[in-house]
Amino acid sequence: MNTSINKKPTLRDIPQARLGVWILIAGEFVIFGGLIVAYLLYRFRYPEWAEMASHTNIVLGATNTFVLLTSSYFVVKAHDAAIKKDKNKITLYIGLTILSALIFLVVKITEYSQKIHHGFTFSGKELVEQGKHIESTYWGFYFLMTGLHAFHVIVGAIVLFIVMMGARKGKNYQRIEVAGLYWHMVDLIWIFLFPLLYIAN
Amino acid sequence: MTEHKKTGFLKRFFFSLDHKDIGFQYLLTAMFMAAFGGFFVYVFRYNLAFGPDDIPLYGNLAAKEYNQLVTNHGAIMIFWVGMPMVLAVLGNFLIPIMIGTDDMAFPLLNKISYWTFLLSCIVLLSGFLMPTGAFGGGWTMYPPLSVSDFGYNNPNTTFKANFFTGNTFFLMAVALEFISMLMGGINFIVTTLNKRAKGLSLMKLPIVVWMINIASLLFMFSVGPLIAGTFMLLMDILVGTGFFDAYRGGDPILWQHLFWFFGHPEVYVLLLPSLGVVGEIFSTFSRKPFFGYKMVIFLVLIAGILSLVVWAHHQFVSGIDPGAANIFSLLTIIISIPFAGMVLAYLGTLWRGDIKFTVPMMFALGMLASFTFFGGFTGLHLGSNVFDIYAHDTYFVIAHFHYTLFPSVILGGFAAIYYWYPKFSGRKLNKTLGKIHFWGTFIFFNSIFIPLFWLGLQGQHRRIFDYSNWDKLLMQPNHIMARQIATVSLIFLIITQFIFLFNFFKSLYKGKVAEKNPWKSNTLEWQASSPPGHGNFALYPAVYRWPYDYNHPDRDTDFLPQNEK
Numbered sequence: 156m157n158t159s160i161n162k163k164p165t166l167r168d169i170p171q172a173r174l175g176v177w178i179l180i181a182g183e184f185v186i187f188g189g190l191i192v193a194y195l196l197y198r199f200r201y202p203e204w205a206e207m208a209s210h211t212n213i214v215l216g217a218t219n220t221f222v223l224l225t226s227s228y229f230v231v232k233a234h235d236a237a238i239k240k241d242k243n244k245i246t247l248y249i250g251l252t253i254l255s256a257l258i259f260l261v262v263k264i265t266e267y268s269q270k271i272h273h274g275f276t277f278s279g280k281e282l283v284e285q286g287k288h289i290e291s292t293y294w295g296f297y298f299l300m301t302g303l304h305a306f307h308v309i310v311g312a313i314v315l316f317i318v319m320m321g322a323r324k325g326k327n328y329q330r331i332e333v334a335g336l337y338w339h340m341v342d343l344i345w346i347f348l349f350p351l352l353y354i355a356n
Numbered sequence: 357m358t359e360h361k362k363t364g365f366l367k368r369f370f371f372s373l374d375h376k377d378i379g380f381q382y383l384l385t386a387m388f389m390a391a392f393g394g395f396f397v398y399v400f401r402y403n404l405a406f407g408p409d410d411i412p413l414y415g416n417l418a419a420k421e422y423n424q425l426v427t428n429h430g431a432i433m434i435f436w437v438g439m440p441m442v443l444a445v446l447g448n449f450l451i452p453i454m455i456g457t458d459d460m461a462f463p464l465l466n467k468i469s470y471w472t473f474l475l476s477c478i479v480l481l482s483g484f485l486m487p488t489g490a491f492g493g494g495w496t497m498y499p500p501l502s503v504s505d506f507g508y509n510n511p512n513t514t515f516k517a518n519f520f521t522g523n524t525f526f527l528m529a530v531a532l533e534f535i536s537m538l539m540g541g542i543n544f545i546v547t548t549l550n551k552r553a554k555g556l557s558l559m560k561l562p563i564v565v566w567m568i569n570i571a572s573l574l575f576m577f578s579v580g581p582l583i584a585g586t587f588m589l590l591m592d593i594l595v596g597t598g599f600f601d602a603y604r605g606g607d608p609i610l611w612q613h614l615f616w617f618f619g620h621p622e623v624y625v626l627l628l629p630s631l632g633v634v635g636e637i638f639s640t641f642s643r644k645p646f647f648g649y650k651m652v653i654f655l656v657l658i659a660g661i662l663s664l665v666v667w668a669h670h671q672f673v674s675g676i677d678p679g680a681a682n683i684f685s686l687l688t689i690i691i692s693i694p695f696a697g698m699v700l701a702y703l704g705t706l707w708r709g710d711i712k713f714t715v716p717m718m719f720a721l722g723m724l725a726s727f728t729f730f731g732g733f734t735g736l737h738l739g740s741n742v743f744d745i746y747a748h749d750t751y752f753v754i755a756h757f758h759y760t761l762f763p764s765v766i767l768g769g770f771a772a773i774y775y776w777y778p779k780f781s782g783r784k785l786n787k788t789l790g791k792i793h794f795w796g797t798f799i800f801f802n803s804i805f806i807p808l809f810w811l812g813l814q815g816q817h818r819r820i821f822d823y824s825n826w827d828k829l830l831m832q833p834n835h836i837m838a839r840q841i842a843t844v845s846l847i848f849l850i851i852t853q854f855i856f857l858f859n860f861f862k863s864l865y866k867g868k869v870a871e872k873n874p875w876k877s878n879t880l881e882w883q884a885s886s887p888p889g890h891g892n893f894a895l896y897p898a899v900y901r902w903p904y905d906y907n908h909p910d911r912d913t914d915f916l917p918q919n920e921k
Contacts, residue, residue: 182580189584193585278595292597295588
């Protein structure tokens with residue numbers, strides 16, 4: 156005898172958006188992992204890169220680390236508010252997170268302009284002209300890795316904004332958790348990039 | 357059952373979020389791209405056998421165009437035919453309906469994934485319209501040739517970015533295609549984990565659903581470094597960084613590592629779904645339970661994990677450490693153990709079965725036979741560095757990987773189309789035309805590549821436009837004849853495909869109407885109407901058993917659907 160049920164099958168333990176974003180995070184880590192491994196292979200091969208790494212601005216980098224870590228705290232608070240469906244607190248904490256993202260980007264732009272001003276550009280043209288051709292590739296990694304990360308910060312901030320607007324209308328509170336997970340990933344990637352690019356020399 | 361609503365063309369083929377429609381869109385796009393890939397191979401094979409002048413339907417072929425056609429044939433057949441055919445088409449059409457649910461977990465993401473794929477097709481083909489022509493540096497995109505036709509800049513000249521080159525468009529298309537397939541993969545995995553019918557535990561899933569999911573996972577964990585590498589290479593072209601520029605400390609071999617770290621698992625991404633299809637078909641048409649179901653799943657998982665650590669067997673002559681080459685050889689040969697186990701399990705399914713030689717069964721048998729006996733066995737030879745150094749970059753390699761990919765993508769793909777066509781369209785394909793199509797495809801496919809094995813062992817190098825400069829080596833009458841046999845077989849192979857196209861499109865409108873379960877199969881998709889309406893099932897099935905209860909001792913019928921108590 157054939158049996159059927161009227162209920163649409165949905166499982167059960169993990170909401171599917173959360174599961175999806177976890178898999179996305181795994182994928183993102185493999186992408187950044189590829190970049191980091193490529194960077195490390197070169198870094199161990201060329202001691203010259205240590206000198207280049209000393210030109211990074213650790214103070215600004217540390218500021219950004221602090222800003223991102225704080226923003227992760229705000230996202231957790233926003234998630235907490237979402238469980239209680241407290242619209243004002245959601246707006247406050249996601250607003251603070253987006254503000255942190257903006258501060259991060261401003262600091263990043265300051266850093267970039269300093270670097271370019273000193274002749275450390277993405278293409279490394281200036282260093283090649285000085286005869287430091289091996290060193291020039293360090294800045295390729297620096298700009299590509301931090302730039303790709305900054306792109307993720309921008310995307311994360313936009314997603315958080317959309318989610319916040321939804322929550323203000325009283326819809327889709329669960330999305331805050333999902334966007335928050337993504338935001339933690341952005342944060343965590345920076346935790347890897349900061350010591351690798353700035354500190355280790 | 358839900359009413360099947362007639363929808364407009366644009367709505368069905370562009371905006372529909374239904375997983376079956378998206379699967380069909382992928383199928384049509386893959387067929388469209390396959391036409392390009394097939395035409396390219398016809399042009400350059402014709403040149404290899406009969407010379408570059410006056411190629412019918414093309415004209416005269418220049419050496420540079422030869423490179424472009426070879427490159428794009430490889431890339432199109434793997435990324436724009438293979439990937440959509442075995443992963444996107446099968447995954448989209450089969451997963452929701454085989455696990456007894458209405459649609460994907462994220463229908464909109466699914467649609468975006470298709471649009472991205474379509475965009476990548478357009479970007480790739482528009483490479484041919486660039487002033488310098490399409491990219492011609494080989495489908496593996498090895499730098500420095502992929503940076504420009506002349507490699508990296510002379511250190512003393514200033515860098516000039518040129519966006520409008522075939523190289524840029526090729527790389528962007530590849531990156532877009534990867535992103536599209538990543539989105540699809542996330543969807544497949546979440547759907548399978550989260551939307552299974554009541555009672556359908558993971559160990560009751562049809563084998564093809566398992567295989568598609570393992571393939572998606574493998575793709576996801578291997579493609580990341582190549583996406584990163586693609587960004588790096590694009591920056592080398594557009595900005596003038598030196599990630600792979602040896603003069604500036606970059607290492608071109610790094611690209612090869614990033615590429616093959618993805619490239620080897622990619623072969624299994626293409627193979628596994630098609631092995632899953634073959635498994636379904638073997639069990640259905642042998643009327644026997646699937647032999648060693650759990651063993652096959654674990655063997656696939658082992659093979660998948662091993663496939664992530666064998667990549668350097670593509671680089672034995674690239675200057676990698678010989679000690680490392682020995683380790684990679686060993687790992688590559690070890691990977692044949694899980695596959696041998698799987699083939700054994702498949703033969704166990706056939707063993708003393710009541711085998712019915714339907715068209716899908718013929719394609720499935722052809723797939724397993726040609727994959728195992730030629731693709732797999734020659735893979736063992738090439739996996740060992742001792743032989744590979746001798747055979748590297750010869751036609752032996754070409755014949756080997758066509759014997760792995762052609763059965764996986766084309767024979768496996770056709771098996772799937774013939775098997776699920778009644779479900780997908782509600783009509784039956786013509787059996788006689790199907791059998792002619794099978795024998796044509798199978799015979800001509802073998803008569804293309806068996807001569808190429810021989811030519812490869814004779815030392816014919818794979819990247820040569822014109823052999824006339826090697827008249828002592830490659831212009832003996834038997835060499836010329838072997839090349840001509842391959843080319844003529846190819847032309848017949850292409851002509852045979854028109855039989856399929858005629859059958860496919862005619863039966864879509866005029867075929868015999870198919871019943872709900874024409875093959876008397878157990879899996880859930882045969883419990884939905886043919887074709888399934890929007891939402892697939894009027895009442896969602898509840899599952900009580902695994903999918904392969906054929907000839908159950910307690911029953912009179914020889915099959916027992918999964919949703920029967």
